[in-house]
Amino acid sequence: MRAYLIRRLLLMIPTILGITLIVFGITHILPGGPVEQYIARTRASLGLQGVDVSRAITPQEVNNIRAYYGFDRPFHERYLRWLGGALTLDLGRSYTYHEPVWDVIRARFPVSLFFGLTSFLFAYAVCIPLGLKKALLHHSAFDVSTTAIIFAGYVVPGFVLGLLLIVFFAGGNFLDLFPIGGIVSDNWELLSFPGRVLDFLHHMFLPLVCYMASEFAFLTLLMKNSLLDEMSRDYLRTAIVKGSEFDRAVWRHALKNALIPIVTRLSEVFTLIFAGALLIEKVFNIDGMGKLMYESIMDRDYPVAMGLILLISLLAMLGRLFSDMMYVVVDPRIRLD
Numbered sequence: 504m505r506a507y508l509i510r511r512l513l514l515m516i517p518t519i520l521g522i523t524l525i526v527f528g529i530t531h532i533l534p535g536g537p538v539e540q541y542i543a544r545t546r547a548s549l550g551l552q553g554v555d556v557s558r559a560i561t562p563q564e565v566n567n568i569r570a571y572y573g574f575d576r577p578f579h580e581r582y583l584r585w586l587g588g589a590l591t592l593d594l595g596r597s598y599t600y601h602e603p604v605w606d607v608i609r610a611r612f613p614v615s616l617f618f619g620l621t622s623f624l625f626a627y628a629v630c631i632p633l634g635l636k637k638a639l640l641h642h643s644a645f646d647v648s649t650t651a652i653i654f655a656g657y658v659v660p661g662f663v664l665g666l667l668l669i670v671f672f673a674g675g676n677f678l679d680l681f682p683i684g685g686i687v688s689d690n691w692e693l694l695s696f697p698g699r700v701l702d703f704l705h706h707m708f709l710p711l712v713c714y715m716a717s718e719f720a721f722l723t724l725l726m727k728n729s730l731l732d733e734m735s736r737d738y739l740r741t742a743i744v745k746g747s748e749f750d751r752a753v754w755r756h757a758l759k760n761a762l763i764p765i766v767t768r769l770s771e772v773f774t775l776i777f778a779g780a781l782l783i784e785k786v787f788n789i790d791g792m793g794k795l796m797y798e799s800i801m802d803r804d805y806p807v808a809m810g811l812i813l814l815i816s817l818l819a820m821l822g823r824l825f826s827d828m829m830y831v832v833v834d835p836r837i838r839l840d
Contacts, residue, residue: 634726662782
């Protein structure tokens with residue numbers, strides 16, 4: 504186990520280097536970068552003042568702008584400079600916010616962490632028992648009706664579901680039960696502590712539903728199908744023939760094996776703070792890391808985008824390693840050596 508962990512941790516190094524190198528290369532060749540945007544904004548501002556923009560920005564000034572953003576240096580030198588900063592936890596300064604990248608990310612982290620952990624815990628707390636019951640009542644009215652609802656949640660993208668929920672429940676043409684967006688109300692500072700908690704949960708309800716919808720459906724069906732597969736195995740029939748009751752045999756023998764595929768999804772706990780959050784946070788105007796990623800890409804704020812890519816990559820790999828370790832916990836027959 505120890506040798507396996509060391510190998511996996513060492514493999515993360517070239518993987519991170521490869522991912523960041525590719526993304527950094529894309530930012531290097533992507534049109535409409537910060538230099539072009541700065542020049543466009545400057546020309547627009549000068550145009551409003553009646554200045555001839557064709558003569559307003561000289562080639563020397565363009566070179567100065569490129570030097571300001573570091574684009575006057577060769578690609579490999581820029582990447583090594585960024586990598587050296589990342590190794591010392593210095594990801595540079597945001598082009599948009601003019602603050603250190605870590606400060607920008609840190610300010611958005613609590614909101615995304617709340618969404619990720621809450622939706623993750625709710626999904627597992629409901630999906631495992633629901634999938635178990637659907638497998639035991641396979642083809643029953645309960646199974647068919649819940650499957651229809653689950654598929655509806657699975658096929659509708661989270662941001663589309665968000666738009667529908669806003670229309671129907673947030674002051675659209677129907678009910679006005681929830682806020683249309685944001686994290687808290689304008690008078691949040693004036694509320695008591697219980698009032699603040701209720702106000703926060705009131706704002707978070709609809710986004711949480713969107714976060715959980717697809718994961719909820721996937722986990723429930725995965726649990727059900729995995730248990731159905733185990734219930735058809737010979738070892739379960741042998742246990743029943745030997746006198747074990749059906750429910751006892753399922754609970755004691757089949758459930759443990761059926762949980763193994765579910766364990767693979769545990770890695771999502773590390774990445775759910777980002778997964779599917781980009782458009783959902785944009786729809787509900789929530790200042791989380793998903794919205795930050797969306798805005799950093801659209802605004803060509805490359806230092807922030809690179810910082811988020813680095814974090815996502817690390818969390819994804821740590822999550823996968825965590826899943827492998829959970830395999831051993833669920834089924835001791837599995838050896839990672």
